Amino acid sequence: MRPRESRKMTALTSMMGMEVSLDPMEIVGAIDADGRCAHWHSALDVVANKCATCGKWFACAWCHPADHAFGQIPLDEPAVMCGVCGHQMTFHEYGTECPSCGAPFNPGCKLHPELYFQVSD
Template sequence: MNIIGAIDPQGRCAHWHSSVDVVANKCATCGQWFACYLCHPEGHPFGPVADGVPAVMCGACGQVMTRADYGPACPGCGHPFNPGCKQHSGVYFQDSPG
């Protein structure tokens, strides 16, 4: 899948590029995958997804998951995710604090 803003094959971007920054998020408005909400181009805000919608992707293995599936590591390959991403959950998911 094409991850907009990615600077490497695992989906890291210029904003977040540590070893655990391998999560891409799908914008509910345009349906495209982005390395982060800051990589989303102007034109419309990053659209948060509803519960149950598969809109998170592991950049290490390509596993697509819902918010309920998204945890400290990928359920498919076990690659750890950045725990700080939870601070931005309100951007990516409806009815989510942050």
């Protein structure tokens, strides 16, 4: 799925007759434009996580294919993306809302960082 700004820009440039090549981030497993998935789809479930193994963005760990492990990202590298605006964050920047657009995030997601990040025990 495309981040919201990319969709708006594509529609605007299309109406103006301009050709613009955008490279939107696809969120694997997303069932809507904001990145919700079949597993997690409340109004707050708008976070995508990047797999270190394949480099793709996933709506959740369960949306990730079983052919390889979901690789954890170092804490200081962007590994979380807001599904509303496409802003990418590190573990330390990720909180209860997007620092770019203010979209609220599901606070439960922060309870299992070991699924997505290289955290020490």
